[in-house]
Amino acid sequence: MFTLSKQATLCLTNLRAYICQKINVMAGILSYFLPKDKVFYSLFEQASDNLEAIAKKLVQVVQEPDFGKRAAYISEMQDIEHQNDNITHQIFIELGKNFITPFDREDIHSLASALDDIADYVYASGKKINFYQIDPISDQGIQKTAEAILDAVTAVKAAVMELRNLKNTQKIIECVIKINSIENNADNIFDMSIEKLFNSDVDAKELIKRRELYQVMEIATDKCEDAGNVIESIVVKYA
Numbered sequence: 001m002f003t004l005s006k007q008a009t010l011c012l013t014n015l016r017a018y019i020c021q022k023i024n025v026m027a028g029i030l031s032y033f034l035p036k037d038k039v040f041y042s043l044f045e046q047a048s049d050n051l052e053a054i055a056k057k058l059v060q061v062v063q064e065p066d067f068g069k070r071a072a073y074i075s076e077m078q079d080i081e082h083q084n085d086n087i088t089h090q091i092f093i094e095l096g097k098n099f100i101t102p103f104d105r106e107d108i109h110s111l112a113s114a115l116d117d118i119a120d121y122v123y124a125s126g127k128k129i130n131f132y133q134i135d136p137i138s139d140q141g142i143q144k145t146a147e148a149i150l151d152a153v154t155a156v157k158a159a160v161m162e163l164r165n166l167k168n169t170q171k172i173i174e175c176v177i178k179i180n181s182i183e184n185n186a187d188n189i190f191d192m193s194i195e196k197l198f199n200s201d202v203d204a205k206e207l208i209k210r211r212e213l214y215q216v217m218e219i220a221t222d223k224c225e226d227a228g229n230v231i232e233s234i235v236v237k238y239a
Contacts, residue, residue, distance in 0.1 A: 059146050071130055160231070
């Protein structure tokens with residue numbers, strides 16, 4: 001039987017350790033260059049889940065006649081908005097850490113910013129209702145726009161959920177078209193609300209407060225359209 005000397009055994013052990021070390025180094029380098037698809041997609045999906053949650057809270061706010069209960073809903077909206085800020089921050093951190101991304105870095109940054117903007121304006125809409133002490137129950141413009149925001153956010157979420165594989169591009173395009181249609185409808189609601197407001201007998205303070213609320217809510221649907229445009233750009237480039 002052939003037996004290695006102690007010196008040869010030691011050399012083989014050192015060689016094995018050296019090879020393992022080199023493999024680990026190469027694996028680390030390779031992992032740096034591999035796209036972190038799951039990280040970015042998961043973060044975008046979390047953000048879209050939060051958008052749906054905050055939009056549903058807004059609908060609860062505009063349908064709630066009690067100021068105190070509305071305040072509780074608005075506080076929950078603030079928590080969700082802060083969570084979305086953290087998700088956006090994490091996406092930007094991942095952009096800095098990863099050399100290769102599932103799609104253009106600019107598109108990732110634009111989509112993260114657009115989703116964050118939606119959350120900001122939806123929360124601002126709920127916040128202004130109680131801040132200005134507006135009664136939303138009898139205002140059809142507020143009611144309809146809140147529903148439009150939820151519909152637009154739901155379409156944004158559906159499109160985001162399809163980005164992970166980009167196989168069902170037709171569904172994504174349908175979602176984008178729906179977002180655009182909802183935004184156009186929100187514009188019409190805004191125009192009719194402003195017209196009705198100026199034809200009413202409310203005092204100047206109430207007029208200013210409601211006009212600002214209409215504007216903020218309408219911008220929320222604009223931000224949904226912005227997100228849809230970014231998603232459409234991604235589809236065109238990579239589908």
